[in-house]
Structures are given as C-alpha cells and as structure tokens.
Amino acid sequence: MTRFVTKEKLARLFDRLENLGIQVLFIGDSEGHRDVNVKYLTGHPEDAILFVDVQNRQTILIPWDYQLANEYAEADHIVNIMEHNGGIIPAAIETLKEIVDDNPKIGVSKEISYFYVRNIIDSLPNTEILFDPREIDAELDQLRSIKSPYEISLLKKSFKISNKLVEEIEGRMKTHTDIETEVDLSIFVENRMRKLGAFGAGFESLVASSARSWQIHTYPRADKLPMYRPGLALIDFGVNAAGFTSDVTLPFIMGPMNKKMKKIVETVMKVHDEAIEKLQDATFLHEVAENAVSTIEEAGFKMPHSLGHGIGLTVHDAPVLRKRPTHETLKKHWTKVPLEQGMVFTIEPGIYEKDVGGFRIENDVVITSKGPEMATNAHPIFIDL
Amino acid sequence: MTRFVTKEKLARLFDRLENLGIQVLFIGDSEGHRDVNVKYLTGHPEDAILFVDVQNRQTILIPWDYQLANEYAEADHIVNIMEHNGGIIPAAIETLKEIVDDNPKIGVSKEISYFYVRNIIDSLPNTEILFDPREIDAELDQLRSIKSPYEISLLKKSFKISNKLVEEIEGRMKTHTDIETEVDLSIFVENRMRKLGAFGAGFESLVASSARSWQIHTYPRADKLPMYRPGLALIDFGVNAAGFTSDVTLPFIMGPMNKKMKKIVETVMKVHDEAIEKLQDATFLHEVAENAVSTIEEAGFKMPHSLGHGIGLTVHDAPVLRKRPTHETLKKHWTKVPLEQGMVFTIEPGIYEKDVGGFRIENDVVITSKGPEMATNAHPIFIDL
Numbered sequence A, B: 001m002t003r004f005v006t007k008e009k010l011a012r013l014f015d016r017l018e019n020l021g022i023q024v025l026f027i028g029d030s031e032g033h034r035d036v037n038v039k040y041l042t043g044h045p046e047d048a049i050l051f052v053d054v055q056n057r058q059t060i061l062i063p064w065d066y067q068l069a070n071e072y073a074e075a076d077h078i079v080n081i082m083e084h085n086g087g088i089i090p091a092a093i094e095t096l097k098e099i100v101d102d103n104p105k106i107g108v109s110k111e112i113s114y115f116y117v118r119n120i121i122d123s124l125p126n127t128e129i130l131f132d133p134r135e136i137d138a139e140l141d142q143l144r145s146i147k148s149p150y151e152i153s154l155l156k157k158s159f160k161i162s163n164k165l166v167e168e169i170e171g172r173m174k175t176h177t178d179i180e181t182e183v184d185l186s187i188f189v190e191n192r193m194r195k196l197g198a199f200g201a202g203f204e205s206l207v208a209s210s211a212r213s214w215q216i217h218t219y220p221r222a223d224k225l226p227m228y229r230p231g232l233a234l235i236d237f238g239v240n241a242a243g244f245t246s247d248v249t250l251p252f253i254m255g256p257m258n259k260k261m262k263k264i265v266e267t268v269m270k271v272h273d274e275a276i277e278k279l280q281d282a283t284f285l286h287e288v289a290e291n292a293v294s295t296i297e298e299a300g301f302k303m304p305h306s307l308g309h310g311i312g313l314t315v316h317d318a319p320v321l322r323k324r325p326t327h328e329t330l331k332k333h334w335t336k337v338p339l340e341q342g343m344v345f346t347i348e349p350g351i352y353e354k355d356v357g358g359f360r361i362e363n364d365v366v367i368t369s370k371g372p373e374m375a376t377n378a379h380p381i382f383i384d385l
Helices: A007-019 A037-042 A066-072 A088-099 A114-123 A136-145 A149-174 A182-195 A259-278 A285-298 B007-019 B037-042 B066-072 B088-099 B114-123 B136-145 B149-174 B182-195 B259-278 B285-298
Strands: A024-029 A048-053 A058-063 A105-108 A128-131 A200-208 A231-240 A248-254 A308-310 A317-321 A344-347 A350-353 A357-360 A363-368 A371-374 A381-383 B024-029 B048-053 B058-063 B105-108 B128-131 B200-208 B231-240 B248-254 B308-310 B317-321 B344-347 B350-353 B357-360 B363-368 B371-374 B381-383
Touching: A007 A048, A007 A136, A024 A037, A024 A088, A024 A114, A037 A048, A037 A058, A037 A136, A048 A088, A058 A066, A058 A088, A088 A114, A105 A114, A114 A128, A114 B114, A136 A317, A149 A182, A149 A231, A149 A248, A149 A363, A149 A381, A182 A200, A182 A231, A182 B182, A231 A259, A231 A357, A248 A259, A248 A357, A259 A285, A259 A344, A259 A350, A259 A357, A285 A317, A317 A344, B007 B048, B007 B136, B024 B037, B024 B088, B024 B114, B037 B048, B037 B058, B037 B136, B048 B088, B058 B066, B058 B088, B088 B114, B105 B114, B114 B128, B136 B317, B149 B182, B149 B231, B149 B248, B149 B363, B149 B381, B182 B200, B182 B231, B231 B259, B231 B357, B248 B259, B248 B357, B259 B285, B259 B344, B259 B350, B259 B357, B259 B363, B285 B317, B317 B344
Parallel strands: A024 A105, A105 A128, A248 A381, B024 B105, B105 B128, B248 B381
Antiparallel strands: A024 A048, A048 A058, A200 A231, A231 A248, A308 A317, A308 A344, A344 A363, A350 A357, A363 A371, B024 B048, B048 B058, B200 B231, B231 B248, B308 B317, B308 B344, B344 B363, B350 B357, B363 B371
16 A cells, blocks of 8 residues: 555645645544545555644654554654554654744644644644644645546446446345345445455445435444335445445335425436536536535425535545535635546435435546546336335 | 433533533534544434533534434434534534523533634634543543443343354354455354344454454455464454444464464463453552553563453443553543443453564453453464464
8 A cells, every 4th residue: 555645746735735834734543533634645544643744845654553554654754653652642742843843833634633732732832723724624635636547447446346236236126135124235235345346345335224214324324124115215335446435325216106205306316417417517516516405495305415525535535515605604614616627526415304205316426528427327226015 | 212321420410510610511423523422422323513501401412414313312402404504513603602601611522623613713702612631521431431230231232242253253263164364254243243133343343364463453454365374363343232332352373373473372361361350459440551561561562552441332432441641741631540330341452563463352341349240252262274
C-alpha cells in the first residue's frame, strides 16, 4: 500500500496551506473519529495522527501500530509511539514541539476531535488554531473528489462486481431462492461478493423488508424479518474490490402497489433520472441537489438526506450533493463545489413514510470528459408474492 | 428499544452535572464521531445530538432519522430536523437557544467533534464550554462501566454463543475442515454466529495468519492469506447476541514453536493468568495494568496496547485497563478508576514482533460479588500442520 494522493496534489496542498498561514496541519484518525485523509495522504490504513508540516515541507505520521506503518505507509517520518510511553497524544505533542516555533499556527480539519485541540492548546499555550472549513476542508475534499485514472480503475473493479450482484440478487429474489429474511439476503450478498473476488464489503449491507423500509438507515443493518411481504423493500450495499468502494441501493416492489406507493416510486425515479440529466450541464453540485429537492417537494414529500455523495476509500467521501444551507452557522462554513471531471459519486433520492414504507434507488456516476457515465445498474425490481 | 441507563443513574447524572455548573451537556454521535452515550442514555441507536438539559431536568434528542427515534428512543423531547431545513446542526443550535440563558455553560464530553464546538461558539458567543474529562467523562464512563443485572444478562447471551464458537473453531481448525484462508475463517465465524441466534457480529472479525499476526489489528480485517502455515496466528471476534457484544481472541500455534515464539507465548499466558489473579484483590484498575506491563517488560518485550477494556453496547466501552499516564497533558485529564462489582471487561495481553509473529489471548471477565468470573473460554489452540 502506498498513498493515493499524487506528488502534484501533495505539492498543491503544501502551497495552499502555506498561503493560509498554516505551519502544521493536524489530522487525526481514531476509532471514534474516522478521517480518511490519513489513508489518502499516506496509505496508512487507520489509527494515526498525521502532520502536514508546511514549514519543512514534510509529512510526519504517528501511528498506533508502528510496524504496520513501516510496512504500508508513505510519509517522510514515522514516529514510534513506544518511544513515547506508548501514547499517541504524548508522541504527537512532543513531535509538534520539535517542528514549530513559539507561536505555532496549527490548522485543523473540520471533524477533528475536540480532545486533540485541547491537548494542543494545553501543551503549547501560544498556539493559534486555524479552523477554516471553506479553505482547509474544501481543499482536502477537492483533492479526494477528483479521482485519478488509477483510482477510477480500482472503483471500476467494484462496479463490475456490484453489477454482477445486482443481477444475481434479482434472479434469486424473483425466483424466491434461498432468501427468506433480511439476514439471509445480507449474508448472501456479503459472502458472494468475496467469492466474486472482492476484498470485502465497503460497509455493512443495509437490508430493509417492507416492515421497516421507512428507516433511512436500517438499524440493525439486517434483522430476522421476512422479505416476502407486500410493500416496499430494499438492499443498500457496497463492494470493496481493491480498496475503493461502490455504493448501490436496489429497491424491491413486493406485490401490487397502492396509490401512495406508486406516487413515491414515480417521484423518486423522476428525481433520479432528472439528476443524471442535470449532470450534463450543471456548473455546481448544489444546483443538482436543489433541483431534486424541488421535484420532491412539488410532489408533496420531503427527502431527509442529501441527493448523493462521493465514493472512494470510504463510502461517504467528498463531494456531497446537497442544497445550499440557509442557516447562518452553516453558511459561514460552506462553499460552492463545481462539477468536475474525475468526480465519482452516488445519486440516491429517497422518500420514507412511516405508514407506506421507504423507497430509495442509488447508482454510482463517473464524471468523464464526455459527461456523466452511469457505472452501476440499480433499478426497481418487481417481485410477485 | 429503550434506554439502558436506569432512572436512578440518570438522576445521578443530572445531580453531578449540576454540581459542575453545567446547564446543558452536549453529546453528539455521527458517522465520523461515534459516541455510545446517545444510545446508552436514550436507546436511540445512532446519528443524533443529545442534550442533557440540567436546568430543566430533561433530555432532548435531535436525531437524523426522526421516525426511527419516535419508534425507538426514550427522551423527553424529540426534535424533527425536517422542521429546521433538514439540518441537525441548525436544529441543535435553535433548540439550544430556547433552553439556555445569555451566558450558557455547555458541557462537552471528551470526544466531541471540534466542528460542533465551533458552531456552538459561533452561534452563542457568550458560551462557556466546560470540558473536564476527569469529571464529565469519568461520570459517564462510570455509569456505563457498572452493568445492571439486565445488561449482564444480555452479555451472557453473547458469551454463550462465543463459547460455542470457540469449540467449533477449534474443531474445524484441528481437523482442517473447510477453512483454507483468513477470509474463510472470518466468513465461517460471522455466518455461524447468526445461525446460533446472534443479532450479528459485534465488530468485523480480525483474522491474522502467521504471515501477519505481528499486526495489532489486522488490516484488512481478513485477507486471502492461507491459515495453515507455521507460526503464530489468531482470530479476534465479537458476538452481538442481543445488543451487547462479547470480545474474544483465540490464538493458534501452527506447528512447532521456536525458542522466541515459546517465550512470547509463555509471557503472554503468564500475564493473562496473573491479571485474573490480581483482579481478586486490586483496588484500582491501573494497578492490574501496571503489573502486566512490568511482567512483559521484565521478559524483554513491550505491549503496544492496553491490557483490556470494558464491553457493552460497543466493543470498546468503559473502563479501560491502562497504566497511569506519565505525560503532563494526559495526567491532567486522567483519574483513577476503582475496580467495582458489575464491571465487565476484557483481559487481552499481546506481544507483536515483526520477525516472529504476534500472540494475543483475550477473555471476558465479569466482576461479581465473589470476585472475577471468567465468562469466556479462549485458550491457545495447537494445530498440527
């Protein structure tokens, strides 16, 4: 494993951070606080603090598993926390003291843990914390959003297995073969993707029978509920073929639909198709999302989540397809994101009504020089009961 | 689903927070920042902000999925974010403004996202953020650490299935049945636990063949590497039978051991047995951990992780069995934790050497009125090649 960021992109990151007056960018990934930037910028899989040391133009990784980092990570320095009493925070603070001056300007990304920030301030009281999502996070997100041809080739392996699975799921569900409950479908998909050559699941598959498809993200992810009951059901799964994950939702229409179900299904499919269409000529991503929200609201419904999100090393990667925020505090940290070649994201409109059920369809789209390219083949599947 | 905290415990939490001068405790659980306290205090599974409103002695939940919360959560108020433009942060800020005065004192737990803190301060500039892990986090941890008889009964269901799995894994591995690779073993365990009645895996099983057992947490969790190779191997798995997870590591000794392997295995087993012994009369948890560290260091090794951790609604629950910190910044936030009846935690010493391999054994222990009770039966398994 090596880092996914290219040399050119890393150089650009150093330049941008320097322009912002940042001496060191502090990035932390831990069990409670996942931050994919560690993996993207170094290749190290998880559980580490990373310093992008702008002044000295170097990266310093402070991993929980030093031996693992030596095997996998690409960084200018790797710190052994066992030489700092086994503590990742002490090791980070001591390293930081060596590389900054008396008035450090430390940049942080949006989702950093407050505990890290407090530890920095407690140990280096003259520190200025530079928090600026419109600059720092927007830059990191943009680097990750635009996939390199190599990253797209890895994603394509996941799409291929996903599409095979869509066919197989459709076949089994239509013929009532082997699958009785949500758990059965989940086990089938997660085992089968490995047999088809995947590394593993990109995330735990979500299976909702009609009894609970009104849940946006099913909890538990799959339960012992029967699949063959009238109404709306779905499976949301991701294939991680070679480090990069796909994300697909396949809706099932179990038996005949009533009027309200029909309206939900038609509205969601309209939003899906309009979004793909809109990607032909949109300038900014929020425009595509705003169009989707309007169509849903005109039909008398609400969509309780974004229209889509990037996929990559993690299932919820940058960019996000969401309407412009209206609330003051969010507006302050928000910035427009242009639609660009190399982006790979989901389009996943959904409507969820407690008394009727939920319907979501989700496909992955690659933005090529010729426009949007559908990478997956999710479609509504009609099941006779 | 309802909350796991008892009425008495919740009353105690309000009292303690009041004594600390906290008006509202702000707890957030999101995809990037898991905080089990939301689930513990309300029963709501995930993705929500929770206010423990001390002044008004009420709990207010701001969930991402409002319909799910109405079904599952126990809170005095549940806010519908769709009435706040679908934004969880705007909904939280507006709710906060309604319940606090002009100089709010907002308590935060250690692992809160810095983004939340910045949004609070930006929107309510006179806010005083009360961050005090020795009081706030220690109190929450203590509530969760001491399991009720009901919680222990749920854990016992997980132990039962885990112990059955240990027998079955031992049987299959010794007879070379069906399992060739790490992935095979992982799939076997995760499917089999569901067949034995579990809700699902408590976490993705970690399987390390001898080629990479030196990794503390294998990445990927299971790979296509062959299991039947000489050296040290292991599987680390958790069973979630009814919401609460077990956590067990089963080490395999594949073929004959060389001198260094023998020393590693003997040292780890000695530390394991000593720790159980020490739990008979220890006063504080760090004493047990410090004894383990001494034994390992006397043998010339290092242990790159804690001796153990609580288990419960999440696999890494409170308390943690770790030696006293020596670094200033960590000492400031640390507090002694007494060994108490009702605690349920792992004992999991391990040593990892790049050239030899890794060896970890992990069992779960329940602290009863009569002392420590071994709840699981992990033991070294010797495999002929």
